[in-house]
Amino acid sequence: xxxxxxxxxxxxxxxxxxxxxxxxxxxxxxxxxxxxxxxxxxxxxxxxxxxxxxxxxxxxxxxxxxxxxxxxxxxxxxxxxxxxxxxxxxxxxxxxxxxxxxxxxxxxxxxxxxxxxxxxxxxxxxxxxxxxxxxxxxxxxxxxxxxxxxxxxxxxxxxxxxxxxxxxxxxxxxxxxxxxxxxxxxxxxxxxxxxxxxxxxxxxxxxxxxxxxxxxxxxxxxxxxxxxxxxxxxxxxxxxxxxxxxxxxxxxxxxxxxxxxxxxxxxx
Amino acid sequence: xxxxxxxxxxxxxxxxxxxxxxxxxxxxxxxxxxxxxxxxxxxxxxxxxxxxxxxxxxxxxxxxxxxxxxxxxxxxxxxxxxxxxxxxxxxxxxxxxxxxxxxxxxxxxxxxxxxxxxxxxxxxxxxxxxxxxxxxxxxxxxxxxxxxxxxxxxxxxxxxxxxxxxxxxxxxxxxxxxxxxxxxxxxxxxxxxxxxxxxxxxxxxxxxxxxxxxxxxxxxxxxxxxxxxxxxxxxxxxxxxxxxxxxxxxxxxxxxxxxxxxxxxxxxxxxxxxxxxxxxxxxxxxxx
Ligand SMILES: Nc1ncnc2c1ncn2[C@@H]1O[C@H](COP(=O)(O)OP(=O)(O)OP(=O)(O)O)[C@@H](O)[C@H]1O
Ligand SMILES: [Mg+2]
Numbered sequence: 001x002x003x004x005x006x007x008x009x010x011x012x013x014x015x016x017x018x019x020x021x022x023x024x025x026x027x028x029x030x031x032x033x034x035x036x037x038x039x040x041x042x043x044x045x046x047x048x049x050x051x052x053x054x055x056x057x058x059x060x061x062x063x064x065x066x067x068x069x070x071x072x073x074x075x076x077x078x079x080x081x082x083x084x085x086x087x088x089x090x091x092x093x094x095x096x097x098x099x100x101x102x103x104x105x106x107x108x109x110x111x112x113x114x115x116x117x118x119x120x121x122x123x124x125x126x127x128x129x130x131x132x133x134x135x136x137x138x139x140x141x142x143x144x145x146x147x148x149x150x151x152x153x154x155x156x157x158x159x160x161x162x163x164x165x166x167x168x169x170x171x172x173x174x175x176x177x178x179x180x181x182x183x184x185x186x187x188x189x190x191x192x193x194x195x196x197x198x199x200x201x202x203x204x205x206x207x208x209x210x211x212x213x214x215x216x217x218x219x220x221x222x223x224x225x226x227x228x229x230x231x232x233x234x235x236x237x238x239x240x241x242x243x244x245x246x247x248x249x250x251x252x253x254x255x256x257x258x259x260x261x262x263x264x265x266x267x268x
Numbered sequence: 269x270x271x272x273x274x275x276x277x278x279x280x281x282x283x284x285x286x287x288x289x290x291x292x293x294x295x296x297x298x299x300x301x302x303x304x305x306x307x308x309x310x311x312x313x314x315x316x317x318x319x320x321x322x323x324x325x326x327x328x329x330x331x332x333x334x335x336x337x338x339x340x341x342x343x344x345x346x347x348x349x350x351x352x353x354x355x356x357x358x359x360x361x362x363x364x365x366x367x368x369x370x371x372x373x374x375x376x377x378x379x380x381x382x383x384x385x386x387x388x389x390x391x392x393x394x395x396x397x398x399x400x401x402x403x404x405x406x407x408x409x410x411x412x413x414x415x416x417x418x419x420x421x422x423x424x425x426x427x428x429x430x431x432x433x434x435x436x437x438x439x440x441x442x443x444x445x446x447x448x449x450x451x452x453x454x455x456x457x458x459x460x461x462x463x464x465x466x467x468x469x470x471x472x473x474x475x476x477x478x479x480x481x482x483x484x485x486x487x488x489x490x491x492x493x494x495x496x497x498x499x500x501x502x503x504x505x506x507x508x509x510x511x512x513x514x515x516x517x518x519x520x521x522x523x524x525x526x527x528x529x530x531x532x533x534x535x536x537x538x539x540x541x542x543x544x545x546x547x548x549x550x551x552x553x554x555x556x
Contacts (some may be wrong), residue, residue, distance in 0.1 A: 054437070054443045069442075071441040077435055077437035083485075083489040095431065095439075099443075
């Protein structure tokens with residue numbers, strides 16, 4: 001199996017031709033645990049949508065090599081008034097395995113209950129969705145993500161509205177997933193958490209400001225550079241003529257790879 | 269009492285056919301209505317029932333009061349309207365309800381023009397209000413066929429339909445089946461409306477679809493149960509409406525929908541999740 005899970009090649013993503021993320025190049029190693037950090041509107045969620053295949057690139061490309069993807073969006077589209085129980089929502093996570101018609105087996109159910117227990121929702125199995133608190137809902141979605149048993153996991157601000165104890169439990173889960181060799185991209189705003197739990201960091205400000213080992217990325221210089229970027233759309237903005245960022249020399253361990261296309265994000 | 273309930277169906281062949289037709293229609297329409305309601309598309313059924321009018325009218329103008337041409341015409345125009353409004357809303361900022369409104373109004377106007385162009389008002393009344401009492405073999409076979417297709421489609425695509433209602437974004441991240449499922453569902457809506465308009469007319473066929481579905485929501489919080497309850501309400505309404513129309517010499521279509529309407533009002537008031545249950549103050553609470 002290839003050792004890279006994702007490769008961005010001068011990727012531009014956006015809405016109605018306005019770029020929200022542009023000139024992103026680089027690789028996400030298989031089994032890496034990466035925090036995606038940046039100010040509001042810096043394009044983190046846009047990048048997640050792009051990787052999940054919900055948003056098509058305006059230009060550039062994403063080379064993806066994964067078996068199964070799980071995506072926990074920042075804002076879900078869930079209709080909370082829909083007559084469904086917690087297990088109905090969570091068992092949507094079987095889709096990739098069981099598809100349209102496959103039967104949910106007894107061992108599947110056991111796994112489902114284990115996932116609910118792991119996020120602390122035992123006893124909530126048959127509660128209706130509209131009776132859940134915001135944080136409980138988020139935990140149910142986390143359980144679904146877990147159930148998907150994906151090797152590439154995208155988490156967009158998963159700790160929204162979640163209390164401290166649960167954050168600790170969920171972080172332990174994320175840690176465990178990483179140890180199992182899954183590739184994880186996680187958007188979050190809490191810099192302390194990033195520094196203590198995430199080995200890799202991608203710092204965004206519509207384009208990548210820095211990407212690499214967390215200690216190298218989360219420097220005061222980078223952080224202040226990431227704070228200044230144009231957040232609002234300019235209807236009269238001209239076409240972006242910026243050249244694709246130059247290739248940076250690969251870190252030593254990466255030189256072992258035979259593929260010469262692997263890129264690191266430019267420090268722009 | 270027994271006499272009153274049973275003898276019309278024992279004595280008259282046309283009543284038996286009417287009963288069979290409306291029961292099959294109830295079983296097929298009600299679950300479709302439940303999904304329409306759950307997708308907040310309750311009024312779409314109404315719009316679509318207007319939209320199929322020109323199709324039925326063209327069939328009627330070309331071939332007279334014949335089932336197949338009117339059905340096929342209604343089906344084609346209904347699908348055009350459904351897919352057209354879906355298409356416009358998918359590629360523009362306009363929401364689906366707005367484009368649906370535009371399309372069905374155009375369609376309705378064309379339909380009324382067509383019917384009034386050639387044809388007496390009696391014929392128009394037939395297209396608009398149908399008659400369950402005049403179901404022939406062809407119409408019964410059609411209704412039966414539509415019911416079978418509906419049940420197969422719902423059975424096979426159940427998981428996708430539920431996922432598409434509950435969490436469409438998630439479904440998009442794991443599968444491409446969301447779009448086709450939506451289209452298939454619109455086809456089912458049109459099919460069932462077209463099936464119903466022979467019996468109940470274009471204006472009322474939506475009643476058997478929506479009223480039982482909406483009423484069922486006051487009783488349960490589970491999709492399967494909702495479908496079951498909606499079917500039960502539709503069946504009882506069909507039975508009651510036919511009896512009412514027989515004994516009180518009322519037109520059958522409106523009688524059926526009236527009974528369904530009463531069932532709705534009753535459910536809204538007395539249902540487990542109805543007005544009284546939610547409004548009655550309770551001074552006690554449980555500890556956990
Ligand atoms: N659906 C959309 N249509 C148009 N523009 C959008 C849409 N979603 C996001 N944008 C714009 O794209 C840019 C990037 O948004 P994005 O949601 O990726 O930010 P983010 O980094 O996730 O921010 P936050 O921390 O607030 O979640 C923003 O300027 C935003 O206004
Ligand atoms: Mg975001």
